[in-house]
Amino acid sequence: MLDQTTDLKSLLSRPDLVCEKAFIRGEWVSSAVGKTFEVTNPARGDVIATVADLSRAETADAIQTAEDARHAWAAMTGKSRAQILRKWFDLMMENQEDLAIILTAEQGKPLAEARGEIAYGASFIEWFGEEAKRVYGETIPGHMPDKRITVIKQPIGVAAGITPWNFPNAMITRKAAPALAAGCSFIIRPATQTPLSALAMGKLAEEAGVPKGVFSVVTSSAASDIGKEFCENPHVKKLTFTGSTEVGRILLRQAADQVMKCSMELGGNAPFIVFDDADLDEAVVGAIACKFRNNGQTCVCANRIYVQAGVYDEFAAKLKAAVEALQIGDGLTEGTALGPLIETAAVEKVRRHLNDALSKGGEVLTGGNAHELGGLFFEPTIVTNATKDMLVSTDETFGPFAPLFKFEDEDDVIAQANDTIFGLASYFYAKDLSRVTKVAEALEYGIVGVNTGIISTEVAPFGGVKQSGLGREGSHHGIDDYMEMKYICTSV
C-alpha cells in the first residue's frame, strides 16, 4: 500500500465536484439519522470522503419525487430534453480532468483510463441527446376499411439503476442518458466503493438544468435494502442493473412480483482466440488491452486466452515481454498502466484462480505474486498449460491473470469458447476471410471483437446472451428499453 494520503480536493480545479451528500429532488441531503460510510483510495488505503448513507425509507422518498417530476419532463419535446443533455455532455467534457481524478481516487484505475472513461461516459449522453429527437412511431395500413392504426412510443416512467464499482461514471451515464432522453426520471444507486463519480454527475446535472427530481443519486451501503425498494416500489417501472450474474438473478426474482421491465448487464467469461494465421504482434496488443484494461476488472476482459498450437510459444513469449513492460503503481501517477485491485476479496480471487491453475499443471510464465507495493497491488500474471478443468475456465477472474490454453483446430476451440453459461464478449485474431466469417457466427456471445481487443462504443448495442444479461445499452436500440410501445386503433 502506498504510504501517502490523498488530498483529493487539492488536486481539483473544481473541489466542489467532490460531494458527500446524496442528491435527491435536486437537493443535497444527509441521512436523516446522520449515518455515513467512508470511501477509500484503493492504492493508498486512506479515507477520501465520508458520504451520506441513506435508508430504504429515504429511497422511497426519492422515488416519490422522481414520480412527481417525470410528467413535466416527459411533456417536454425531445428537442428540449436534447438541449439539456447536450449541456450535461459539455459540462462533463469541460470538467473531464477533475472527473477523472475523482474516479481514479475512488476506483484506482490509471488516470489515462479514467480520462477515457469520462469521454466514454459522456459519449452516451451526447448520443442519447441526439436520439431523444428521433423516437419515431409508425402508421400501419388498417385491417378494415374503417380502421386506422398508429404506433407511438412513450417513456416507461421512473427508472432505477444499480451499478458496480469498476466503471463508476460510464455505467451510470449508459443508463441515465437513454432514460432521460426517453422522458423518464432516473434514480441511481452507485456501488458503495465508488459513489463520488455519480455524485459529481449530480452536480453537473444540476448545472446543466436537469429539472429537480429527474436525476437522483441515492448513496447507501444497504445495497440489498435499496434493491428491494427499487423492485417493490409501485412507482418504479424499470430496473437497470450492471454487475454480477449472481446479483442479477436476485434482482430479477425480486422484480418478477411487479413483472417489472429489467435490463441486466451481467458477468462474462470472454474467450480470446489467436489462430495461426493471426498477426501475432497485433494479437499481443489486443490481448494486453483486453486482458489488463482496468487491471482485468471489466466484464468484457479476456478471461481465457486460446492460442493455436503452431504459434503458441511465439505468442506466449511476445505476450510475456509486453506484460513485463507494464508499469504498476498509483493510478494518479502519470504513466501507470495497472493500478490496485478494488478490494482484498478481489486479490484473493486472483490468487485462488492462480493456485488452482498451478495445482492442475499450470506454469507461471511471468508474475504470480503480490506486488512489492503491497496492499491491493498484484503482479500481472501469465500461466501456460491452462486446461478446461481449471477454475478460470468457468469462473470470471476479474483481475490481472492471463491463462494460456493451447488448441489444435477451429471446431475444437469454438466448442471450448462456447462451453460457459456466459455470453457477453468474445474476441479472435485471424486473417482468413472464411474463417473470420464462420468463427464470428459460431461464437455464442452478444459481442465479437475481430482483430481488436477493445469493443466498447456508444454507437453499438452492448449486451450479453445466455446468463450475461438481458437487453442492450448504447446504439439506437438503447433507448427502447426505456420506452413503452402503444398502438392506437381508430374507427373512422
Ligand SMILES: NC(=O)C1=CN([C@@H]2O[C@H](COP(=O)(O)OP(=O)(O)OC[C@H]3O[C@@H](n4cnc5c(N)ncnc54)[C@H](OP(=O)(O)O)[C@@H]3O)[C@@H](O)[C@H]2O)C=CC1
Ligand atoms: N456486464 C457488465 O457490463 C458488467 C458486469 N460486472 C460483473 O460484476 C462483477 C463485479 O462487480 P461487483 O460490483 O462485484 O458486482 P456485484 O454484483 O457484487 O455488485 C454490483 C452492484 O450491485 C450491488 N448489490 C450487491 N448485492 C445486491 C443486492 N442483493 N441487491 C441490490 N444490489 C446489490 C452492489 O452494491 P455494493 O456496492 O454494496 O457491493 C453494487 O453496487 C463481476 O462478475 C463482473 O463481471 C461488472 C461490471 C459490468
Ligand SMILES: O=C(O)[C@H](O)CS(=O)(=O)O
Ligand atoms: O462494466 C464493464 O465492464 C463495462 O461494461 C465494460 S465496457 O463497457 O467499458 O467495455
